[in-house]
Amino acid sequence: MKQRTLSLILAFCTVVLWSTGFVFTRIAVRDISPFPLGLLRYGSAALLLVGIGLAKRIGLPSKRDIPLFFLLGAFGFFFYQILFNIAMTTISAATASVVTATVPVITALFASLFFRERLGKLGWVAVAIEFLGILVLTLAKREVSLGWGLVWMLAAALFFAAYNLIQRFARTRYTSLQSTVYTITASCLMFLVFLPQAIEELSTAPLSSLLAVLFMGIFPSAIGFLLWTKALSLATQIGDVTNFMFVTPLLSTLLAILLIGEFPDSGTFWGGMAILLGLGIFNNRHRLTFRPKPLP
Structure with a gap:
């Protein structure tokens, strides 16, 4: 299998796992506050990843690279999650999905x-279509809300875009397993500031919320970021x-149909078709680009 093809398959599998996070987050936040939820989610992910790392004997990162992994942990998990949670107190999930969709563009x-x-021109056209x-998917439901929440969400998108870019500095010296273990563990250490509140809320949270947190820690977080x-x-x-992030809202809609019986309206259908069309154009832009043959 070609390297590029494998990377696309892994990216698609990642966004499938990330899409499940929306549904299970709705379950968990009923009983657990947003910030402690970040600690519990990435804490469980870190425990799993550290166990895998010990089994694979990946060792420790070089001392000179420890700041790099703390930077990745801060941008990709800690600050992103905090800004996202603050934004979600004032804007709708639909608005958040639109802003999150700017990550590939950024x-x-x-x-x-x-x-x-x-x-290339065709690549940017595809991004615009997506x-x-x-x-279309969002405005058809008239759920867009503006305000300071939009600013916080844009800041979160910038942090995650920066995370994707800075990853290239880690991948030159570390395997994907090493990078994921070190980064999520670093973010978990940052989230420990919310430990007292997390312990208090764990004692009263029902089993459904605890299982939702465990699911998010294992699948969207640990396995998802390993694949990513x-x-x-x-x-x-x-x-x-990163272009595959455009598919996340569409997949979340499909999961909502399967798990909670919410069927899409016409806006969701046409918006989803546009997303898939743009994704197809983007991933085949090199084949579709016209290249004149040299004169004999």
């Missing part, structure tokens, strides 16, 4: 500026992988 823009990755699909980091390490361009 990542592609920064990658083109700092790493000279070229998407983002339009997100807007591996996909980033195999990808020729970062945009090939």
